[in-house]
Amino acid sequence: MFGDIFKQLAIREDIVRVKEMLFEEELTSANRIVLQQAQAELKKYLSIEEQYWKQKARMNWFAEGDRNTRFFHNHVNGKRQKLNLKKIQGVDSNWLETQELMANVALEFYSNQFTQTGDTTNYAMLNNIPTMVTLEQNLELCKYPTIDEVKDAIFALSGDSAGGPDGFIGLFYQT
16 A cells, blocks of 8 residues: 555656646746646645654554663663763863763863953954055044034935834924
């Protein structure tokens, strides 16, 4: 039964490929509908295949898992052992294997990480960034606009434009 489904799945994949090529050659709504129908049929068979593999995995679990407590406990303990640290590398690049030494190194690392004093910012890296704005340009960018510049900007607004975040239109400011 499932062998037939897998054969049908392979056939549907081939059909979708052919329909995609037809659609790419001639971009019509009729070809698009045919392609979408073929893709829907393929999705149906993919769903059936997925259900098959879920059922098969569940059957293995029933055969070996819940009722076989030794298998279950070995499975859980195996995960615990994977998550357990066996050794870590210390500051001096030596490997530490005892729990006490690993705890001390971890405590020292995080204590230093979160209790540094003074200004830790290193601006030396900024020397590697090329200067794109000259000193004169920077001074021009930093200076405040003049009253005339503000007035020109306000009167350049459309009087009946949509309101900004404050809700006022251009005419309000012009008045």
